[in-house]
Amino acid sequence: MIYLQLARAVLDAQRAALLEARAIGQYSSQSLRLAEEALDAYELRLTPRRSTSVCISRSTHACISRIIRGTDELRLPERLLRRSTQLLIGLFLFGFGVSLIVRGDLGAAPWDVLTLGIISHIPVSFGVVTISVSIIVLLCWIPLREKPGIGTLLNAVLIGPSADVGFLVLPETTELWLRILYLVLGVVLIGVASGLYIGARLGPGPRDGLMTGLHRVTKLPIWVTRTGLEATVLLIGWLLGGTVGFGTLFFVLAIGPLCQVFLPSSASRSRGTQTRRRRSRRTLRPHPLLGQPHRVLVVTEEDARPGR
Structure with missing residues (x-):
């Protein structure tokens, strides 16, 4: 029960960050829409009655990862002091x-x-x-x-x-x-x-x-x-x-x-965020509370071409 409450609290923070990004025009409308769909998939992950299968683009996964990492960064005292x-x-x-x-x-x-x-x-x-x-x-x-x-x-x-x-x-x-x-x-x-x-x-x-x-x-x-x-x-x-x-x-x-x-x-970013951006595309890490949705398939634009 505590796990679900914490996970939903983090999910609410992510949705608030997404709305704020939409309000200031930080990302394109299509990226924001796909990011919102991905958050919906994470929410379905919190429902134990059903298993979730979702296919998201790598750019959408990266957008969601930035939102999630932004929640983690607020816990660091030195980051909080600089942000304040x-x-x-x-x-x-x-x-x-x-x-x-x-x-x-x-x-x-x-x-x-x-x-x-x-x-x-x-x-x-x-x-x-x-x-x-x-x-x-x-x-x-x-x-x-x-x-x-x-x-x-x-x-x-x-x-x-x-x-x-x-x-x-x-x-x-x-x-x-x-x-x-x-x-x-x-x-x-x-x-x-x-x-x-x-x-x-x-x-x-x-x-x-x-x-x-x-x-x-x-x-x-x-x-x-x-x-x-x-x-x-x-x-x-x-x-x-x-x-x-x-x-x-x-x-x-x-x-x-x-x-x-x-x-x-x-925008405040931590060194860990910058380091993760330089890593391989296959090293994107899920949030420790939410984890990754069941059977998530991350595809590139090349993989999504017709006939493949």
Whole structure:
């Protein structure tokens, strides 16, 4: 019974990592779909009543292996310390990037438009509203049965104060060229910060978790869920008086590619992971808890050709 509980807990962590990878576009849609099918095969392995037979490609097996190894790496104290440091730096830079965009006053990100709309009616700081919105979003995780990590909680309480620090440091300006510079630097900085805190893999942000939870419950494509959620938030913020403009469109179009660029360089990997990548293709090891599904056949593209 304890074995099954531990195995299912690891499987849930793998599915959460897969949803996060889908949300940020880390792998192709086909690879993610095959990886999800492979996870389903692992889940069937936990059911003692039936035997599982599945055929997966070598690239899919490697993708699942990376997800599994990522769960193991979190147990190493030195890895956890480095990931925690990376997470804290990323969250501070994220908040500072938000303050740059808001100071530019050319249009904010959708969630920041909501925050600006709220503070136009309530005399509190930007950081306080950001924390309050994050807590409300985390409460929405309860019916979705999402599980927060330490990175989730730190995201909720640190980005707002970091933005307030940025507002204290950055002067207001009416010069158009300086406002554009604020906007561009802010978007780039948020892209770098997103790569850092997502690469730390200590839990998704509250808003990202809400998106992936809705995706899992509604079965809608991830892009539909994300677009619908942010469009709703943007509309509410605009109706409340938040700043919508060219900067909003620039953020929406640029943040995805920037995260794609900065995430691979920020993702934490252990020496063991790098060593295993250099090994022979036939030395891929299963997870010690889950093992390998019964009669798993790993084939290459050449083996899968018709007539073979």
